[in-house]
Amino acid sequence: MLISARELSRRYGSAELKFFALEPTSLEIEAGAFVAVVGASGSGKSTLMHLLGLLDQPSSGRLFFDGRDTTALGPDAAAHLRNRRIGFIFQQYHLLPRMTALRNVELPMVYARESSRNRRRRAEAALEAVGLSARIDSLPTSLSGGEQQRVAIARALVMDPVLLLADEPTGALDSKSGEGILGLIEALHRQGRTVVMVTHDEKIAARAPRIIHMRDGSVTSDGAPVRQVPSSPEVVTS
Ligand code: ADP
C-alpha cells in the first residue's frame, strides 16, 4: 500500500473547541491509483491533502507512506521524503514570479543538490513532456493560467515522484485550459503515477475511478472498487 492513514486527524483551535478540520480518518491508497477527493468548500479536502503530502502534522493518528510510519519524522526527514517521492499541484500554481519556467522547474532539483547540468537537462525534458518547450525562458507573468499550471506540473514531475497530489488543479482556469490540465493528469495516471486530486466539482471527480466524498471533516463515502471480500462472516480469518 502506498498510503495508509490510520485514524488521522487534524484539529484547529483550542482543545475545548474540538474543531476537527479532519475527523479521525482511516484510508488506504494503493500505488497506481487515481483518487478524487470531492466535497464542498471547507469540508477538509485540503487538510487531508496537506497531511497526505507531509506538509502538515496530524493532531492524532498515523500516516504510513510506502510502509514507513511518517508520523515521527522530523521536518528535515519529511522534507526529504516529500522532495523525492511527492509532487504537488496547487490551484494557484505557486510559481516563483521572478524565475523563468525553466528555473521554476529546476527548483526541486536544487533542493536535491543535483548538478546544474542535470537540472537543466531534466527540467527541459519535464517542460517538453507538458508541451511547453517553446516557453522555457518565459516568466510566469507572461504565461497563460493553463501554461503556468503546466509549468507547475513539470515542476511536480521533475523528481519523478511516486505520488502526485493536486489541489483544485483546474480551479483557477477557464474550462478549455482546465480540460487540457485534466487530460494531462489523466495521462500521468495512465503512465503509472499515483494521483490524488482534490476538487469541489463532482463532474471533475467523476473522471477518477475512485471517489472519496468529504463533508464537515469526515469521509462520507469512498468509491473504491470493491475488493474481494468473503461473502459470509464465518470465513473471515484475518
Ligand atoms: P476544503 O479544502 O475542503 O475547502 P479545508 O481543508 O481547507 O477545506 O478546511 C477545512 C476546515 O478547516 C474549514 O472549516 C477551514 O476553515 C478550517 N481550517 C483550514 N485551515 C485552517 C487553519 N490554518 N486554521 C484554522 N482553521 C482552518
Ligand code: MG
Ligand atoms: Mg481546499
